[in-house]
Amino acid sequence: MKKLFILLAIAGIGLNSCSKEEITEEYTPLIAGKWKMSKIAVISGKDGHVLSSTTVEGCDLNNTFEFKNDNTFVFTYYGGGNCESSSTEDGSYDYVNSTSINKLYIKFTGDTEVDESIVQKLTELELQTYSTEMTDHNNDGVLDKEVVYMHR
Numbered sequence: 001m002k003k004l005f006i007l008l009a010i011a012g013i014g015l016n017s018c019s020k021e022e023i024t025e026e027y028t029p030l031i032a033g034k035w036k037m038s039k040i041a042v043i044s045g046k047d048g049h050v051l052s053s054t055t056v057e058g059c060d061l062n063n064t065f066e067f068k069n070d071n072t073f074v075f076t077y078y079g080g081g082n083c084e085s086s087s088t089e090d091g092s093y094d095y096v097n098s099t100s101i102n103k104l105y106i107k108f109t110g111d112t113e114v115d116e117s118i119v120q121k122l123t124e125l126e127l128q129t130y131s132t133e134m135t136d137h138n139n140d141g142v143l144d145k146e147v148v149y150m151h152r
Contacts, residue, residue, distance in 0.1 A: 030122055031067045031095065035150040045134065045142040052137070059083035065150070067093060073106070095119075104129060125152050 037060070042051040056063075062078035072092050079086040091108040102119040121128040127150040134143035 030124060031127070032069050033152060034064045034066045035127055035152060036061065036064055037148055037150050039149045041147050041149070042137050043130075043145050043147055044138065044140075045136075045144045046140055051144060103132075120147060126150070 037056050039053055039055045041053040043049070044051050059078045059080070062083050064076045066074045066076070068074075071094060073090060075089045076085055077087045077089075078084065089108055091106060091111070093107070094105045096103045096105070102122070104117045104119055106115045106117070107113075116132045117129045118132060119127070119129055128147055129150075130145040130147045134145050136142060137144045
């Protein structure tokens, strides 16, 4: 669960607003802050129905992914009998926002590999992402996606 949580990370959209006088505001991405995973659903690539859904339970409910405004992140994993913080990992992220698709790139400190995810939905309270490395879970010949649902 820890590795899946880490690899299917999160992304953010920043909004700038201007009045008629072109007053600009400081850019603050929606992703900034702490996120917790609530469930993982496997969605059929063929017809879009839910093939399976797993709700996060136990100590995993405490795991957090904190994205900072400086494009760094810290993942905190909780475990053990009392669900205490048992490990952390950090790294950097980059968000690419385009008119056709929004992508999140995650690189863990010490790794050379960059993990790529699609941001399916991002609001102030909800984030949905899925990895670009999809699998055919139901053997119908069509790749399915594993969507990670997160909340603040």
